[in-house]
Amino acid sequence: MSRVLERGCTSASSPWCPWYGTRGAEREVRRTHGPGKGPATQSLPLQVTLNGLGLTSVVEHSALADADPDARNTLTGPERVAPHQVSGTTLSDGALSTLLEPLSWNVIRLA
Numbered sequence: 001m002s003r004v005l006e007r008g009c010t011s012a013s014s015p016w017c018p019w020y021g022t023r024g025a026e027r028e029v030r031r032t033h034g035p036g037k038g039p040a041t042q043s044l045p046l047q048v049t050l051n052g053l054g055l056t057s058v059v060e061h062s063a064l065a066d067a068d069p070d071a072r073n074t075l076t077g078p079e080r081v082a083p084h085q086v087s088g089t090t091l092s093d094g095a096l097s098t099l100l101e102p103l104s105w106n107v108i109r110l111a
Helices: none
Strands: 002-007 026-031 044-049 058-065 083-085 090-092 095-100 104-110
Touching: 058 095, 095 104
Parallel strands: none
Antiparallel strands: 002 026, 044 095, 058 083, 058 104, 090 095
């Protein structure tokens, strides 16, 4: 299963979310696979329309991912699973488009 967490607000200086009128407005989107299909092995296209937010650019897109679903950091391999920069994420005319890696957590910063 891959999982995406969308936040309504990201400003550290203002914990109040002006768009939703609530603190830390979040919406979680999950992608699951049917019985017997196993873990995600393909990238997931993501397209989000962000109308009325005044956002014009992608500041950063980073992902925490590993092709092995059982991968973990250990004392002997502390950097096995580490965040890395993702290229190709675009924001054009209020539409965000990207490709999410399988088995990944993603952070996309917009301005």
